[in-house]
Amino acid sequence: MRPKGLLITIDGPAGAGKSTIAKKLAAQLGYLYLDTGAMYRSVALAAKRKGIPLENEEALEQLAREINLELKASSNGVWVFLEGKDVSRDIRTPEIDHLSSVVAQVPGVRTALSTKQKEIGKKGGVVAEGRDMGSFVFPDADIKFFLTASPEVRAKRRLFQLEKQGLRVDYQKILEEILARDERDQKRKIAPLIIPKGAVVIDTSNKKPEEVLEIILRQIKEKFYV
Ligand code: DC
Numbered sequence: 001m002r003p004k005g006l007l008i009t010i011d012g013p014a015g016a017g018k019s020t021i022a023k024k025l026a027a028q029l030g031y032l033y034l035d036t037g038a039m040y041r042s043v044a045l046a047a048k049r050k051g052i053p054l055e056n057e058e059a060l061e062q063l064a065r066e067i068n069l070e071l072k073a074s075s076n077g078v079w080v081f082l083e084g085k086d087v088s089r090d091i092r093t094p095e096i097d098h099l100s101s102v103v104a105q106v107p108g109v110r111t112a113l114s115t116k117q118k119e120i121g122k123k124g125g126v127v128a129e130g131r132d133m134g135s136f137v138f139p140d141a142d143i144k145f146f147l148t149a150s151p152e153v154r155a156k157r158r159l160f161q162l163e164k165q166g167l168r169v170d171y172q173k174i175l176e177e178i179l180a181r182d183e184r185d186q187k188r189k190i191a192p193l194i195i196p197k198g199a200v201v202i203d204t205s206n207k208k209p210e211e212v213l214e215i216i217l218r219q220i221k222e223k224f225y226v
Contacts, residue, residue, distance in 0.1 A: 005124035009133035015154025036130035061108025134196030
């Protein structure tokens with residue numbers, strides 16, 4: 001099955017399994033995987049490196065508008081290049097987990113990045129992953145998914161990811177940060193994390209990635225008779 005040119009959105013909180021699923025789905029369909037979290041993370045990293053204070057919203061907006069960012073799909077995800085340099089690992093630290101969700105609250109940053117996202121998504125053949133893909137950036141997407149899981153399961157997954165990167169972190173701290181991130185993402189004024197209208201909601205707490213992928217593929221198949 002390879003439905004042509006659909007625009008598929010996958011939203012949900014941190015650790016719900018979005019990236020794993022979005023990557024696999026895009027690979028299976030031969031689509032582009034648009035990792036919008038990586039865009040917010042890159043702005044956060046660039047701001048940190050340039051010493052831009054998080055209160056300086058104007059400077060953050062300008063940074064987001066002018067940022068030279070390239071996302072290259074690979075078999076195991078995306079490589080992220082900031083000003084031509086590979087920052088794929090640097091944007092995945094606990095510090096950037098935190099900074100990116102703060103930067104994502106700045107309206108001008110959201111406008112700048114969502115303009116770029118719309119440009120990438122408009123041709124279709126895209127799996128767009130984030131917090132506001134189906135609700136705000138692509139309200140007319142062909143099919144929308146919302147993945148969720150309990151905070152404890154999400155914290156364990158994050159812990160495992162960080163350990164794989166060789167980082168030692170405390171489970172309780174990760175759980176607290178996940179809850180704080182949820183709150184920031186859900187309560188921000190612009191494009192907060194919500195279940196988009198018409199989205200298929202999947203609780204991944206007790207499901208393997210293959211099972212979630214199967215549910216998603218079935219939904220696509222049913223909707224588009226492919
Ligand atoms: O999905 P992620 O953990 O890589 O995203 C990092 C942060 O970026 C997340 O805390 C909120 C923000 N984000 C957002 O506000 N909107 C998106 N579409 C994607 C991410």
